[in-house]
Amino acid sequence: xxxxxxxxxxxxxxxxxxxxxxxxxxxxxxxxxxxxxxxxxxxxxxxxxxxxxxxxxxxxxxxxxxxxxxxxxxxxxxxxxxxxxxxxxxxxxxxxxxxxxxxxxxxxxxxxxxxxxxxxxxxxxxxxxxxxxxxxxxxx
Amino acid sequence: xxxxxxxxxxxxxxxxxxxxxxxxxxxxxxxxxxxxxxxxxxxxxxxxxxxxxxxxxxxxxxxxxxxxxxxxxxxxxxxxxxxxxxxxxxxxxxxxxxxxxxxxxxxxxxxxxxxxxxxxxxxxxxxxxxxxxxxxxxxx
Amino acid sequence: xxxxxxxxxxxxxxxxxxxxxxxxxxxxxxxxxxxxxxxxxxxxxxxxxxxxxxxxxxxxxxxxxxxxxxxxxxxxxxxxxxxxxxxxxxxxxxxxxxxxxxxxxxxxxxxxxxxxxxxxxxxxxxxxxxxxxxxxxxxx
Amino acid sequence: xxxxxxxxxxxxxxxxxxxxxxxxxxxxxxxxxxxxxxxxxxxxxxxxxxxxxxxxxxxxxxxxxxxxxxxxxxxxxxxxxxxxxxxxxxxxxxxxxxxxxxxxxxxxxxxxxxxxxxxxxxxxxxxxxxxxxxxxxxxx
Amino acid sequence: xxxxxxxxxxxxxxxxxxxxxxxxxxxxxxxxxxxxxxxxxxxxxxxxxxxxxxxxxxxxxxxxxxxxxxxxxxxxxxxxxxxxxxxxxxxxxxxxxxxxxxxxxxxxxxxxxxxxxxxxxxxxxxxxxxxxxxxxxxxx
Amino acid sequence: xxxxxxxxxxxxxxxxxxxxxxxxxxxxxxxxxxxxxxxxxxxxxxxxxxxxxxxxxxxxxxxxxxxxxxxxxxxxxxxxxxxxxxxxxxxxxxxxxxxxxxxxxxxxxxxxxxxxxxxxxxxxxxxxxxxxxxxxxxxx
Numbered sequence: 001x002x003x004x005x006x007x008x009x010x011x012x013x014x015x016x017x018x019x020x021x022x023x024x025x026x027x028x029x030x031x032x033x034x035x036x037x038x039x040x041x042x043x044x045x046x047x048x049x050x051x052x053x054x055x056x057x058x059x060x061x062x063x064x065x066x067x068x069x070x071x072x073x074x075x076x077x078x079x080x081x082x083x084x085x086x087x088x089x090x091x092x093x094x095x096x097x098x099x100x101x102x103x104x105x106x107x108x109x110x111x112x113x114x115x116x117x118x119x120x121x122x123x124x125x126x127x128x129x130x131x132x133x134x135x136x137x138x139x140x
Numbered sequence: 141x142x143x144x145x146x147x148x149x150x151x152x153x154x155x156x157x158x159x160x161x162x163x164x165x166x167x168x169x170x171x172x173x174x175x176x177x178x179x180x181x182x183x184x185x186x187x188x189x190x191x192x193x194x195x196x197x198x199x200x201x202x203x204x205x206x207x208x209x210x211x212x213x214x215x216x217x218x219x220x221x222x223x224x225x226x227x228x229x230x231x232x233x234x235x236x237x238x239x240x241x242x243x244x245x246x247x248x249x250x251x252x253x254x255x256x257x258x259x260x261x262x263x264x265x266x267x268x269x270x271x272x273x274x275x276x277x278x279x280x
Numbered sequence: 281x282x283x284x285x286x287x288x289x290x291x292x293x294x295x296x297x298x299x300x301x302x303x304x305x306x307x308x309x310x311x312x313x314x315x316x317x318x319x320x321x322x323x324x325x326x327x328x329x330x331x332x333x334x335x336x337x338x339x340x341x342x343x344x345x346x347x348x349x350x351x352x353x354x355x356x357x358x359x360x361x362x363x364x365x366x367x368x369x370x371x372x373x374x375x376x377x378x379x380x381x382x383x384x385x386x387x388x389x390x391x392x393x394x395x396x397x398x399x400x401x402x403x404x405x406x407x408x409x410x411x412x413x414x415x416x417x418x419x420x
Numbered sequence: 421x422x423x424x425x426x427x428x429x430x431x432x433x434x435x436x437x438x439x440x441x442x443x444x445x446x447x448x449x450x451x452x453x454x455x456x457x458x459x460x461x462x463x464x465x466x467x468x469x470x471x472x473x474x475x476x477x478x479x480x481x482x483x484x485x486x487x488x489x490x491x492x493x494x495x496x497x498x499x500x501x502x503x504x505x506x507x508x509x510x511x512x513x514x515x516x517x518x519x520x521x522x523x524x525x526x527x528x529x530x531x532x533x534x535x536x537x538x539x540x541x542x543x544x545x546x547x548x549x550x551x552x553x554x555x556x557x558x559x560x
Numbered sequence: 561x562x563x564x565x566x567x568x569x570x571x572x573x574x575x576x577x578x579x580x581x582x583x584x585x586x587x588x589x590x591x592x593x594x595x596x597x598x599x600x601x602x603x604x605x606x607x608x609x610x611x612x613x614x615x616x617x618x619x620x621x622x623x624x625x626x627x628x629x630x631x632x633x634x635x636x637x638x639x640x641x642x643x644x645x646x647x648x649x650x651x652x653x654x655x656x657x658x659x660x661x662x663x664x665x666x667x668x669x670x671x672x673x674x675x676x677x678x679x680x681x682x683x684x685x686x687x688x689x690x691x692x693x694x695x696x697x698x699x700x
Numbered sequence: 701x702x703x704x705x706x707x708x709x710x711x712x713x714x715x716x717x718x719x720x721x722x723x724x725x726x727x728x729x730x731x732x733x734x735x736x737x738x739x740x741x742x743x744x745x746x747x748x749x750x751x752x753x754x755x756x757x758x759x760x761x762x763x764x765x766x767x768x769x770x771x772x773x774x775x776x777x778x779x780x781x782x783x784x785x786x787x788x789x790x791x792x793x794x795x796x797x798x799x800x801x802x803x804x805x806x807x808x809x810x811x812x813x814x815x816x817x818x819x820x821x822x823x824x825x826x827x828x829x830x831x832x833x834x835x836x837x838x839x840x
Contacts, residue, residue, distance in 0.1 A: 004420040005381045010412045014690065016576035016601035016645075021199060032200060034207070040645035041576040043603005045690055051416075059301060060312060061379030066413055067314070085600035099201030101145045130574065130605055132150045133206055136191075140144040154550065156436035156461035161339060172340060174347070180505035181436040183463005185550055225460035239341030241285045270434065270465055272290045273346055276331075280284040294830065296716035296741040296785075320785035321716040323743005325830055365716075365740035410714065410745055424840040425801045430832045441619060452620060454627070471836075479721060480732060481799030486833055487734070519621030521565045552570045553626055556611075560564040581759060592760060594767070659761030661705045692710045693766055696751075700704040 002055040006123055007063045009050050011073050013082035016043040017098040020087075041085065047134075048077070048107065049126040052115050064120045072118075076110050100129045104137045112139070142195040146263055147203045149190050151213050153222035156183040157238040160227075181225065187274075188217070188247065189266040192255050204260045212258075216250050240269045244277045252279070282335040286403055287343045289330050291353050293362035296323040297378040300367075321365065327414075328357070328387065329406040332395050344400045352398075356390050380409045384417045392419070422475040426543055427483045429470050431493050433502035436463040437518040440507075461505065467554075468497070468527065469546040472535050484540045492538075496530050520549045524557045532559070562615040566683055567623045569610050571633050573642035576603040577658040580647075601645065607694075608637070608667065609686040612675050624680045632678075636670050660689045664697045672699070702755040706823055707763045709750050711773050713782035716743040717798040720787075741785065747834075748777070748807065749826040752815050764820045772818075776810050800829045804837045812839070 018041050019033040029037045036042070050073060054063045080090045086098040092106045104127040115122040128134035158181050159173040169177040176182070190213060194203045220230045226238040232246050244267040255262040268274035298321050299313040309317040316322070330353060334343045360370045366378040372386050384407040395402040408414035438461050439453040449457045456462070470493060474483045500510045506518040512526050524547040535542040548554035578601050579593040589597045596602070610633060614623045640650045646658040652666045664687040675682040688694035718741050719733040729737045736742070750773060754763045780790045786798040792806045804827040815822040828834035 003385050003417065005384065006416040006418070007381065008414050008416070012690075014602050014604050016603040019201070032205075035643035038643050038645070038649070040648045041601050041603070042574050042643040042645070043576040043601065044574050045605045056379075056381050056385070061299070061377030061382045063381055063415070065312075083595035083598050083602040085598070085602070088600045089598070097201030099196075101147065101196050101203055102201045104145065105143050105196070130572075134148050135203070136146040136148070137143065138146070152550075154462050154464050156463040159341070172345075175503035178503050178505070178509070180508045181461050181463065182434050182503040182505070183436040183461065184434050185465045223455035223458050223462040225458070225462070228460045229458070237341030239336075241287065241336050241343050242341045244285065245283050245336070270432075274288050275343070276286040276288070277283065278286070292830075294742050294744050296743040315783035318783050318785070318789070320788045321741050321743070322714050322783040322785070323716040323741065324714050325745045363735035363738050363742040365738070365742070368740045369738070410712075423805050423837065425804065426836040426838070427801065428834050428836070439621070452625075476799075476801050476805070481719070481797030481802045483801050483835070485732075517621030519616075521567065521616050521623055522621045524565065525563050525616070554568050555623070556566040556568070557563065558566070579761070592765075657761030659756075661707065661756050661763050662761045664705065665703050665756070694708050695763070696706040696708070697703065698706070 004053055004055055005063045006051050006053045007066070007069075009066055009069050009073065011048045011050070011070065011078050012045060013048065013078050013084075014043065014045050015081050015084050015086050016041045017086040018042065019097060019099060021097065041087075044129050046081070046103075047128040048073070049124075049128070050107075050111070051123040051126070052120040053123050054120040064118060068118065072111065072114055076114065077107055100127050100133070100135045101137075103127055104135045108137050108139060144193055144195055145203050146191050146193045147206070147209075149206055149209050149213065151188045151190070151210065151218050152185060153188065153218050153224075154183065154185050155221050155224050155226050156181045157226040158182065159237065159239060161237065181227075184269050186221070186243075187268040188213070189264075189268075190247075190251070191263040191266070192260040193263050194260040204258060208258065212251065212254055216254065217247055240267055240273070240275045241277075243267055244275045248277050248279060284333055284335055285343045286331050286333045287346070287349075289346055289349050289353065291328045291330070291350065291358050292325060293328065293358050293364075294323065294325050295361050295364050295366050296321045297366035298322065299377065299379060301377065321367075324409050326361070326383075327408040328353070329404075329408070330387075330391070331403040331406070332400040333403050334400040344398060348398065352391065352394055356394065357387055380407055380413070380415045381417075383407055384415045388417050388419060424473055424475055425483045426471050426473045427486070427489075429486055429489050429493065431468045431470070431490065431498050432465065433468065433498050433504075434463065434465050435501050435504050435506050436461040437506040438462065439517065439519060441517065461507075464549050466501070466523075467548040468493070469544075469548070470527075470531070471543040471546070472540040473543050474540040484538060488538065492531065492534055496534065497527055520547055520553070520555045521557075523547055524555045528557050528559060564613055564615055565623045566611050566613045567626070567629075569626055569629050569633065571608045571610070571630065571638050572605060573608065573638050573644075574603065574605050575641050575644050575646050576601045577646035578602065579657060579659060581657065601647075604689050606641070606663075607688040608633070609684075609688070610667075610671070611683040611686070612680040613683050614680040624678060628678065632671065632674055636674065637667055660687055660693070660695045661697075663687060664695045668697050668699060704753055704755055705763045706751050706753045707766070707769075709766055709769050709773065711748045711750070711770065711778050712745065713748065713778050713784075714743065714745050715781050715784050715786050716741045717786040718742065719797065719799060721797065741787075744829050746781070746803075747828040748773070749824075749828075750807075750811070751823040751826070752820040753823050754820040764818060768818065772811065772814055776814065777807055800827055800833070800835045801837075803827055804835045808837050808839060 019036040108125045112122045126136045159176040248265045252262045266276045299316040388405045392402045406416045439456040528545045532542045544558050546556045579596040668685045672682045686696045719736040808825045812822045826836045
């Protein structure tokens with residue numbers, strides 16, 4: 001009998017960003033985004049949790065080699081986010097509001113095809129911005 | 141393409157309570173609830189996690205304004221639970237056994253209509269009582 | 281109206297293990313499992329989260345008595361894993377690669393019938409091996 | 421050469437209490453203690469950290485047997501605090517304001533002679549009330 | 561007998577910064593500070609722990625009113641750091657390299673006189689930058 | 701004015717070990733060490749915190765370059781402990797009871813001269829074995 005198991009890898013990155021809609025006045029940005037619109041930026045230690053699922057490989061006992069998953073995340077995601085400015089430095093966030101929601105969806109789009117190529121299914125991307133809030137994207 | 145994202149807000153409250161079924165003898169209460177039936181109460185630091193989902197607003201990048209969600213939770217929930225006695229002080233726990241399960245369901249019922257009015261869908265209420273146990277209610 | 285609530289109990293165990301496929305050469309084991317194949321073993325503090333669901337018992341406010349769940353987990357699971365060698369000492373891991381995935385599935389198989397006898401439904405077993413990875417098994 | 425090492429044991433308790441000075445009016449209590457003066461109590465999950473020091477016993481490698489330290493803490497402290505009302509149920513808090521500071525000092529006084537009898541020196545009692553505040557008493 | 565107790569308050573702030581010595585070439589900055597020198601900034605969720613000590617006030621059981629300490633920290637420190645750029649926006653970090661060490665010392669200098677005025681003694685400022693590193697300043 | 705600041709680096713390792721005094725009978729080992737004497741080993745995720753102090757380098761704002769400290773810890777300590785058997789594989793634990801106390805002191809002895817060569821002073825080694833216990837060695 002083959003069992004389907006979920007496995008989750010945590011990675012971390014520290015980045016600067018701001019929330020700012022360039023089609024709005026400064027006043028409107030201040031009103032909607034508050035201190036998150038600070039023109040000189042602010043930043044966070046983000047925690048990223050990537051969950052994939054698959055049947056267990058009987059020879060290894062693994063759903064997926066975690067080192068291989070971690071290497072993929074470092075190359076495709078962490079290298080472009082860690083110690084970067086999400087609004088200015090990250091190719092896949094170009095012209096996208098850097099809300100936690102949008103970063104989370106962008107990460108899904110960046111890695112989903114690679115996870116599939118490795119024979120697993122991407123289940124959910126969870127992105128924690130502070131100890132009081134996180135978002136999750138299930139691919140809907 | 142519009143993506144559906146889950147967002148979770150954590151709030152905390154410190155409260156007193158006891159587990160006691162007034163239709164039972166003290167002996168039966170002691171037998172079923174053990175030290176949780178202590179007549180002079182005990183208490184916990186509870187952690188509340190409220191998860192809602194919606195498509196992303198393209199102008200803000202938000203599923204829902206977190207400050208607005210936090211304000212709602214403070215007004216409707218935390219004000220009635222924090223530094224209170226759940227059995228004696230909390231209107232929406234009147235005549236309800238103050239188990240973590242029942243508190244969790246009561247919180248759902250208190251805020252579900254307001255979340256809907258804000259254009260999002262309430263997904264799950266998670267309530268952590270100690271580091272070793274938590275409950276979740278998905279509205280079933 | 282009867283509500284279905286999920287309740288989760290955390291237990292912990294500290295164990296030794298190694299990843300090693302006896303049908304492979306040492307070189308292949310080293311290549312696939314890296315430092316996890318260290319012949320003299322290594323070990324972890326594992327965190328186990330067991331989630332069950334049921335309607336709430338109106339007399340107690342409980343989905344399931346947590347002490348009874350904890351006692352079951354200690355007797356059937358923790359006693360066989362804590363301060364043990366998962367490859368050598370654990371009856372239900374005999375001849376099974378001790379990957380986190382396989383331990384998680386084995387725990388499900390050990391306790392699922394007992395949870396059912398108690399009138400609840402086992403929802404998910406989560407097993408955290410380090411702060412950077414965990415697996416979940418939903419019975420699929 | 422004999423080395424002096426510190427060892428710390430964590431224990432937890434969940435208790436109800438309130439801050440109330442019976443020589444003051446309700447108004448003054450409310451003004452000074454705010455929501456902590458709620459007449460029907462509130463409560464916390466407290467974390468207690470007890471640190472002792474001694475030279476290492478060369479036969480065991482131990483500063484002190486942790487099981488013996490934990491047993492002492494359970495018998496002398498946790499049994500009187502866990503699932504109790506600190507103002508009403510705890511003998512060593514009789515007629516003492518149940519501030520975190522006073523609980524911490526009272527725990528020191530309760531166990532200091534026993535630690536000494538076991539051949540170790542009590543260094544510090546740390547008591548964490550919420551994730552945002554804790555107190556420490558070094559015996560000064 | 562009057563006992564001296566330490567009390568610690570935690571506050572949090574999310575800020576952007578970079579490490580850059582303007583008297584050095586870009587190459588030297590890159591060599592010494594690595595990714596921390598990223599010209600477009602990066603950021604962190606900082607955790608600040610402020611520890612003060614004093615004898616216990618017999619009327620309140622307090623070393624110091626925690627709300628008053630928290631208010632002071634918010635007014636003097638958090639308002640100038642949270643959702644700010646430490647290099648550009650923070651008055652007390654003007655012309656100071658924004659290393660965790662220097663931020664920690666600057667916070668000490670900002671609040672030490674106020675703590676003293678409140679009748680307590682500032683013991684240590686601890687500043688945690690990531691889960692893997694923190695600094696402490698004891699006023700030496 | 702030159703300020704002395706403490707800086708702490710956390711590293712982690714996962715290892716197998718057992719507590720066993722070879723001059724004792726199995727019965728005596730069982731009696732003293734209990735389940736920690738399991739002949740087939742057990743293991744832990746250890747957390748190591750290394751604290752050093754020094755004046756701040758005015759050019760960098762650093763007490764010590766954290767990357768250099770981390771590299772030293774990886775080379776001298778983590779490489780010999782992570783995914784190893786502390787009793788069989790670790791050169792600096794040869795013929796030493798692998799109690800948390802002894803590991804902590806051994807780590808001090810391994811790195812103290814290197815910290816001094818880097819111009820800083822080693823203050824304390826903290827080693828956390830489980831969430832309920834840790835030891836600290838200050839060089840006494």
